[in-house]
Amino acid sequence: MWDNISQQMACFIPIALWKQTRTHPMSIEAEATMLGQPMSMVLPGVVGLKLSGKLKEGVTATDLVLTVAQMLRKHGVVGKFVEFYGEGMRELSLEDRATIANMSPDYAAIMGFFRIDNVTLQYLKLIGKYDENVFMIEAYLRANKMFVDYDEPVAETVYSSYLELNLNDIEPCVSGPKRPHDRVLLKEMKEDWHACLSNKVGFKGFAIPKEFRSKVVDFTFNGIPAQLRHGVVVIAAITSCTNTSNVSVMIGAALVAKKACKFGLEVKPWIKTSLAPGSGVVTKWDMIMSPPGAHSVRDAYCLLFFGDSVTTDHISPSGSIYKDSPAARYLTERHPLEGLQLLWESPREWRDGEVGPFTIHIPSGEKMLVYNAAMRYKSEGQDTIVLAGADYGSGSSRDGAAKGPVLLGVKAVIVKSIEHIHRSNLVGMGIIPLCFKQGEDAKMLGLMGHEKYTIELPSNINEIKPGQDVKVVVDSNNSFTCTLRFDTEVELAYFDHGGILQYVIRKLINGA
Template identity: 35%
Template sequence: LGYAFEYLIETLNDSSRKKFFNVPRLGGTKYDVLPYSIRVLLEAAVRNCDGFLMKEQDVMNILDWKTKQRNVEVPFFPARVLLQDFTGIPALVDFAAMREAVKTLGGDPKKVHPARPTDLTVDHSLQIDFSKCAIQNAPNPGGGELQKAGKLSPLKAQPKKVPCRGQTACRGSCDSGEPGRSSGKFSSQIENTPILCPFHLQPVPEPETVLKNQEVEFGRNRERLQFFKWSSRVFKNVAVIPPGTGMAHQVNLEYLSRVVFEEKDLLFPDSVVGTDSHITMVNGLGILGWGVGGIETEAVMLGLPVSLTLPEVVGCELTGSSNPFVTSIDVVLGITKHLRQVGVAGKFVEFFGSGVSQLSIVDRTTIANMCPEYGATLSFFPVDNVTLEHLEHTGFDKAKLELMETYLKAVKLFRNDQKNSGEPEYSQVIQISLNSIVPSVSGPKRPQDRVAVADMKRDFQACLNEKAGFLATTFVGFKGFQIAAEKQNDTVCIHYEGSEYRLCHGSVVIAAVISCTNNCNPSVMLTAGLLAKKAVDAGLRVNPYIRTSLSPGSGMVTHYLSSSGVLPYLSKLGFEIVGYGCSTCVGNTAPLSEAVLNAIKQGDLVTCGVLSGNRHFEGRLCDCVRANYLASPPLVVAYAIAGTVNIDFQTEPLGTDTTGRNIYLRDVWPSREEVHQMEEERVILPMFKTLKEKIEMGNKRWNSLEAPDSVLFPWDLKSTYIRCPSFFDKLTKEPVAIQPIENAHALLYLGDCVTTDHISPAGSIARSSSAAKYLTHRGLTPREFNSYGARRGNDAVMTRGTFANIKLFNKFIGKPAPKTVHFPSGQTLDVFEAAELYQKEGVPLIILAGKKYGSGNSRDWAAKGPYLLGVKAVLAESYEKIHKDHLIGIGIAPLQFLPGENADSLGLSGRETFSLTFPEELSPGVTLNIKVS
């Protein structure tokens, strides 16, 4: 490490005698004006400078950031890697396939290991099979026998207390028996899963839902889980966090984050990259991290750096403090809108100013988690006193905290509010006053379309009137639904559970408190819980046809909602815990009732979904729910009670109490003082500590899961989940020359804003899709299909799922559909079938596209899938950087039209043939000539 800069190694001036690179000595005043995030890059460069992968010139370029930003590319060695199961399984499957390839080429497969610490959390496989409405007819996608489930009532009575088992954290009596004496066992407990109170081991209300969903999760994903367990056994540096524990970013924040790394008595800043754009959450804790592509992640796991253009750093000065009715999500959306207007795409954002100290760590991590939505690479909050206080409250050892503070101050990575001559200088400085931020929601189609709650009714009515526009994916406007004026007041009567209700435009049919963005924030979740309590006490309720759910980011959320006494009130309003993991957020929502679906279709209604997530697209929650809004958890509860988004909370009541008195939102909204008092009392050290212990212990199902421990993975030829991919079949010791593309056809002709979700969907597998046909041929029923995300370890399914999104708009077809036209035959086929036919004919393929091709979540199969379809190049106006890197990594040429040109301006119909030859020495930005005929 740091061969060229060994002279900078010093011993920390404290009792620990730990070593560190004193990087400030290298740059003097140059170092003092560097942004904190760039200082982290510089330290990693100095520490890893070996003259080969990291050269001295790279170090000097980072030190000279002020003049070199945007102009040079530098390597970065992150300290660790974070994977989640959807994107992690293809990486580990590739590692298993690498072992096969190494053996085939005469090498030792035992040498194939990740070189960097790699953590994988199983959090994306959860689907909501069971809820209070669905559990009567419980599906069993995993096969085998399941216990018959009874009907879950909207609100169960408080469960019986279970005798305390001697928990040292227990602070009171547990009904009968003395602390430490057990007089019985809780028979339905899944051992060590975070659904019990850590002090009294009381089951939370509605545990059946959690248990049933976890049971199906293990049954449905057994093959994948066995593969993960094999990986954790045979690969060094791989640790797997089992299902039912929590979301990747939440576990990363609460458990995996170190802030300061220690390796062989050497201290250095924690940093992380991973396969999800929302890994940026940890930047709120002062840990540099961002999402990269799956292929780049595998390179980092093998000890290679990620490469990035030395970024611009936008300094965001926060001033003032927010008003009592503003939640963290309001702050997030306010900052999101401001930063989008400024334009921070591809840049680092670093926060400073007096307002930063007004934000708790959960507020900061919420803001940092949303940075992909305003286009920044990351949003960094340097470590300060607030950070240390948070770490102390969550159980960090005091000696470690003192060591952390001493080290960070020694290398000038510790922020304070006192201005001095060594203040960082930024590429650009913007100011945001927290006082100016008002409560808001985001939608109805895009997360960047923010609407003040006070303007919600007027805005929704405008959306009904607004004419439809044109996008690449479908014929819709950015906000408009083009409903005729005479149809805007239409209502449809439905009968549900013995009562009559009326649906209209704006009716809420899905309400989900979901996603790590909000569930990690105690104040926001407690606000929702207190609002629910006050609403129930006032006699308000949620209409039963609304599909409601509560999916906590981790067991800690369940603990404090339960111990604070608000969970039963959320449950009574229908917000029951359905499991721990990504469900509604990634499209795994429970289906709407037939009565609601029929009413929507009958009246052509613009119904709404309201969720506390961080991203939405039209049709992602449900194909027939056309308007979807992001909102804070308390507003999700409020809109669910109101039953419509077409409401002015200032002048219209949520409902009436038992005496007929109008109840307004202001009557049930808890004060900031109430929330803070409850947060202080309930979100305390034992909860964090207990959760960490549970993660380390695993759970009964995971611990009893059998898995092989062989050097090579024993591939099951009958498996529909795990297959040895074909990427390495033609691997040679020497790379082959790049081949020209001759007489290629366009497989698809796409427009703007084609996301990775359009290219490689993560949701359910449609029964009519090519992937469904493959699985049916293998003997599976539709109940056993699972989702594309769960089958990313099977290249046959993923190739067939490429471009299978029902919202994909292909200009060859003229409407949203996962189909294309084969040339020259003119047949309309599924995209996979057309590609298969082209491959039989020996015809290479390209894709024509517009602006922002590959935007959205990082998804390596959005490059791998087209590659296996035979796509050799994509010709687009612009690309999302991560996806472009994926295309390069897999061997698809990302070609870009010259400025001001596109397929339309050049008169291309897409029916032509395309030929091009690559120069022997490829370089970024080289101009190529494409022959079209």
């Protein structure tokens, strides 16, 4: 029994730990480890940084991490581990923890890490891990005193050295002008900058002679007259790996920008601006702050009608691309791909035996590429669904197989059976997963894929229950019943908001 548990734990514990730890990913040691070599090190000391209190309104994870970087640099943590613990952990989201751990090279520790707690377990559920596995992980960690529950008395841990930080004491700040741990309170930035101009050359100085500190240089930019002086902004960049994937930090930056536009502030044309977040998902965070509300799908056409065993590799292929597809044209227009065979054979089979990434645009009867048909349906304001057989979404757990259908405008999938992880990913993207009743499938119900489908769901999410029966009306005449594969109340909450990301963002902004 324990051998089996150990094998399963090996798949999950590293995820729980890695997501909240950070060592520098580009080191030679890391490269050697990836090539199968062991990494040796002297057993490091462990600095315990106890967090208490709560961040004040307007104070971000970036303010916290700059404060921590300064504090740890001053203490000296080179070659050491830093463990963050204490009651203040209750108030830190996983994104905030990742932001802090990500800065370990900047405060010179081998790594920064956090004890595994309920926030970690919630993350495992968020990425689609089975509830039973998450339960097993929690039980194992509790039994081995590796889990921390802040609702229970926590035993004191022995560290090499101790530090304490009250989150309530942290104020908005910046760092620089040259090092991330040279923290400057935002309210003192102007004074500090002028001091840097006169200070001797170093990390906090430029030694600009007094007679040159007010010097102005005239120039033109695309015919526009302009001036430069010490202290003006010439580069405005939001770029990082973890900081810019932190929802609250990015939304905060967006709200500041929105307010600036409202007051008529504009970026000078000669200022270089860039937004390079750690994840492209950041670009899709524009949304209303309340859930959409309507949940039914009405008069949707079938974009694709599949048989059994459609895998995630079919839905989101990782190999070659069909040579005449929009993706291939997009790539070849920008990067000539001489000699490259671009072909994706989907399991969609036509009456004449042809196989390929095509479908029929039902209203016109035209055969076209799936992407083109999907874009046409979207331009016509028409929802679409997918019909399929058994074992839909089997294979690797790639999230692109759920993101792709959302971007194509798919609102629901109706299948004979569906794989667990792909079902979870669809839920996370706001797509309705439905399963035919036992013993039924599209063929038995006489579905041809040319009909219009209406899925009737209450607009009030509280009237929808996990696993309930759902009526699907076909062409306003016939109907059949499916099982709704939202399996938990949490998944219903995600669906109500249009997906996991929207749910998390609204929760953060609303302070829930």
